[in-house]
Amino acid sequence: AQSVTQLDSHVSVSEGTPVLLRCNYSSSYSPSLFWYVQHPNKGLQLLLKYTSAATLVKGINGFEAEFKKSETSFHLTKPSAHMSDAAEYFCVVVRGSQGNLIFGKGTKLSVKP
Amino acid sequence: DSGVTQTPKHLITATGQRVTLRCSPRSGDLSVYWYQQSLDQGLQFLIQYYNGEERAKGNILERFSAQQFPDLHSELNLSSLELGDSALYFCASSAGDTIDNYGYTFGSGTRLTVV
Numbered sequence: 663a664q665s666v667t668q669l670d671s672h673v674s675v676s677e678g679t680p681v682l683l684r685c686n687y688s689s690s691y692s693p694s695l696f697w698y699v700q701h702p703n704k705g706l707q708l709l710l711k712y713t714s715a716a717t718l719v720k721g722i723n724g725f726e727a728e729f730k731k732s733e734t735s736f737h738l739t740k741p742s743a744h745m746s747d748a749a750e751y752f753c754v755v756v757r758g759s760q761g762n763l764i765f766g767k768g769t770k771l772s773v774k775p
Numbered sequence: 776d777s778g779v780t781q782t783p784k785h786l787i788t789a790t791g792q793r794v795t796l797r798c799s800p801r802s803g804d805l806s807v808y809w810y811q812q813s814l815d816q817g818l819q820f821l822i823q824y825y826n827g828e829e830r831a832k833g834n835i836l837e838r839f840s841a842q843q844f845p846d847l848h849s850e851l852n853l854s855s856l857e858l859g860d861s862a863l864y865f866c867a868s869s870a871g872d873t874i875d876n877y878g879y880t881f882g883s884g885t886r887l888t889v890v
Contacts, residue, residue, distance in 0.1 A: 704883060705865065705882055706865065762820040762823055762831055762833060763818075765819075767817050
């Protein structure tokens with residue numbers, strides 16, 4: 663069965679410093695993985711996706727993630743945090759062929775000025 | 776605006792009542808998915824409809840039901856409401872019957888508060 667584990671429930675960084683949000687996945691076959699972002703009182707927005715093409719995936723707003731099969735990880739990074747990045751981030755795996763999503767518990771990112 | 780429209784945005788109702796949440800998918804999308812986001816359970820898949828037919832079921836309670844109409848809009852019906860049903864309910868849509876290359880498009884959600 664597929665699952666994702668977000669290793670940190672809360673990450674706090676200073677503006678201009680790098681962001682690292684960690685996600686490990688479990689899947690019996692090559693997974694499709696996503697990162698979604700949810701700003702306060704807003705819906706869910708797709709940041710980026712991995713679907714077995716390039717292992718380094720670039721997304722919107724300067725975010726990227728690297729798929730590492732040997733480590734079963736799909737960590738989200740950004741070189742320099744901006745105040746507007748403060749939000750909750752969800753690592754997501756697709757459940758088999760059905761297409762429904764399995765969400766991690768979420769990581770709340772705080773950005774200090 | 777994502778193109779997925781959910782109404783109402785907020786709903787407050789009493790325990791034991793029944794409510795209907797509505798979702799209009801993005802133009803051209805045939806699949807509608809319902810998700811529940813609660814503090815204790817996180818984001819969970821409830822149910823999927825594709826072109827009017829139920830396609831997949833997740834952790835949906837028997838008190839909850841959904842349907843997708845010929846014009847492709849969908850309704851999620853929640854009955855015999857309990858305090859624990861208070862949550863943010865999201866609808867998402869995709870073109871096909873599985874997730875497409877762009878993931879889903881999510882609506883902004885309906886916040887249900889049961890008092």
